[in-house]
Structure formats: C-alpha cells, structure tokens
Amino acid sequence: MLTTRPRGTNDILPGEVEKWHYLEKVCRRVCSDFGYQEIRTPIFEHTELFLRGVGETTDIVEKEMYSFYDRGERSITLRPEGTASTVRAFLENKLYAEPQPTKLYYIGPMFRYDRPQAGRYRQFHQFGIEVFGSNHPSVDAEVIGLACTVLEKLQLTGLKVHINTVGCPQCRPRHLKALVDYFSDKKDKLCKTCQERLNKNPLRILDCKSDICRELAKDAPTTRSSACPSCEVHFTKVLKYLDALGIEYVVDPRLVRGLDYYTHTAFEILVEGIGAQSAICGGGRYDGLIEQCGGKPTPGIGFAMGMERLLLTLETKGIDLSQLLTHPDVYIAAIGEKPQEEAFKLAMELRRKGISTEKDYLDKSLKAQLKAADRLGVKYTLILGDEELKARKIVVKEMAKSEQTEIPIDDIINYLERGLKTND
C-alpha cells in the first residue's frame, strides 16, 4: 500500500512527461492562435457547484464525485470536469463585464470515482475550452474547428466528428414526451437498463448498445425531428459553417450527452483502436448553464478533450514522439578528488551558460563515466584528471567522431558554444 498509488491514478515518468509537455504546447499554441486565454481554477470547489452545474441526476454527481468535508465542515469536491468551475470563475470574477464573448481554455487534472479501464482513470487530464456570451452558430463551428486543429497539429487524421442537436428548453420536453410515447408500448422488449432509462433519462435509450434496443430505436423520434424551428435553424447554420471550414462530420441522431446542461449542439470526436472509451473529445452548447449557476442568461459552448486518450491515440496511430526526449550536450568525466572538484565547478558554470551538462556522482571509473556519457547521448565528453589540471587544459572528446583534442580550460566555454551551435 505504502508503495502503491491509489487505484486509477498514474505516475507520469520521465520519458513520458515530455509527451505531455508537447501535447500541452500544441493545445496552448492553437488556443492562442484562436484567441483563447488560459484560466486556472482550483482543483476542488464547493460541492454545490457541481450539483448545480453538472446536474443532480447525472452519473458524475450520483456516483463519481470525490467529495469530503474539510475541517470547516464545508462539503468540498475534487472537480470532475472543467466547465462548472470555469463558469463559476467567469461569474465570480465578473468577466462578463469585459468585452464579450469570453474565450477561455484550461488544461489540468479531473477526478471521477469510476472503475478504471483502458482510457479511463480516476485522476485524468482534460484540455478544454469554453466560450461565454455568444450564441452565434459560427462559434459552435469554431469550437469544433479548434478541436480539429489541435488533432491535426498532432497529425491525427481520420477521426470522426459526430454532431447532433439536443434541442432547447422549448423543444426538449416535447421530444422527451415523444420518446416516452414511442417506447411506452415497447417497454417490455427493451433491455433492463433501458427500461429504467425510460423513466430516468429516455434520451440515452437512443445510444444503447444492445441490438434489440437499437432495432426498437430505429424509428424513434430524434432530437432533430422534434426540434423547434429556431433549434433547427441554429443546427443547419452550424453545419453550414462546418462545411465552410471544410470539416467532415457525421450527423448522428443518436448522439446525446450525459451531462444535463447541454442544449442545441452536441458533438463528439471518436477514434478507433483505443478500447471501448472511444471519445477523445466531447462537448456542446449549454445556453442555460450560466443562468443556472446564478448569472444572467448567457449562452455558452465548449468541449473537453481527454489527454490520456489523446496519448493512447497517438500511440496506436504509431506517431513517434521519441524525438522529444532531450539529452545533455556535455558530460564531464573527472578522475580523482581535485579534478572532481573542478568538474563540479565547471559543470555549474556550463549550466549557467545554458549548456546542458551532466557529470558523475558515484566516483565511477573513467571507463564507466565514458560509458555513461555514451548512453546519455552527449555530443562532447570533457575529461579532466590531474595531468590536465596541472596543464590548465581539458580533453574534449567528440563522441560521434571518437576524436579528442586538448583545450585550455579557460577557452572551454567558447569552444563548446561554438561546437554546439554548428549543428543540432
């Protein structure tokens, strides 16, 4: 236990963490190109925020939250997603008072108590964006376009954008009623979970995986078929804007999303080959949420991307990120106490100059130090012993060429700077 991490969490080790840096860099870069600014909110919030913001009947709230009482008897919850916190921050910091819309992004850990499996963890990481203050359909398309751009920059192609409209407060009740009407005489034929869904969340029957339910749901009223005229207009415009961007999509009438706050546009980006959890990105519009959280009626839209799933995807697509690994430029091998001392000082000096330098810390033999230098992949190994010290010189060995020369110690920085500049 002492040496075992909690279930569903991961250590991101050297060799792996470089990939995360790269992913984050791409996300930040694309966001900045699109005019989105980063926001960092707390990792925990008052539990009420998620009850209200995510929805009391969602699975997240009903069974997946990491909640606890702090020493002040306040109920605190580790954030299960990013939208609620972002909305809270938008309201609390009165960002609505600035020119609208507000375009934000976040990257960070989220927490859900769930059984781990491929692409699903209890602590996982999301990159997400939110736009508050515009219900313009081009924003819907832009948000999707941003997600696609990130994936493109990562050289991920062939991903499917699924899109649907889930309606608005006007047409949603109508649709729910139509659904219930449609299924009520077929109820006993539905699978057990769908029978429950009929009362609890009839929308979800539409994407049940059971063949029987699929068959039964084939002619069910879709959210689109029950959409009110304004929803339909919005949706067609979104599609038109997507066409304008040249983004390929599949209108998927069975796509519904699990969080209560979605309205109008809902979308997912799916990949094959990363296990059962195939959505690497999910999002949509939530025009009622900000009001729900105590703000003035303000439209909003966003998505979240699962970083672990992105990484899995990169892996299965065979996209090689190994060139991201960095290695030191210089290794200093020293023999003897006095040279070690000098090597220590020299290493520090080189590092301050921005020359990445490694040395021995275990009094290894020269042979072993050379071996270590080789494995680190340095360009130069400096060899320093009593003889060199006496002559105020240092041996510089260029590893790839197996050539070495003696350089006066005082010139070494210049020499290395020149040598490292030329190639790589």
Added chain:
RNA sequence: GUGGAUGUGGCGAAGUGGUUAACGCACCGGAUUGUGGCUCCGGCAUUCGUGGGUUCAAGUCCCAUCAUCCACCCCA
C-alpha cells in the same frame, strides 16, 4: 456497483507438488597503466502480490484479500 483475465528479480518470461527458482533484456563490475558504442567474463530473486489452509513436501492445489488489466454502466 457488476462480470472476466492476470499477479515469478527493474522489464519480458520459463517453471507436469519434490534437492541449490531456467533464459533474454536492462543494470553494475572486470578483460593490467586514465577513454564509450562490438565481443568475452563475472555479479544481480533466502524467494514467487499478501495472508491463511491442504500436504512429509507448494511458485506449482484450495480459500480469502489486495492490486493490475479488460469489459458493462457511464464518460474525457
């Protein structure tokens, strides 16, 4: 919360109940003076996730427990 699979050194992986737990990789050291990548030699699990039990004898059988993986539910 439910179901299935797995659990031997840092990693991969042999091991039909019976003396000292293969092998490969990695790691460490050495092959005469202070020099890497190839080769050769040597070292590296009082112990088989943990705890019980069966047995003269268990890594090998049984039970429990924990963990991991995968799937369901749901979601990123």
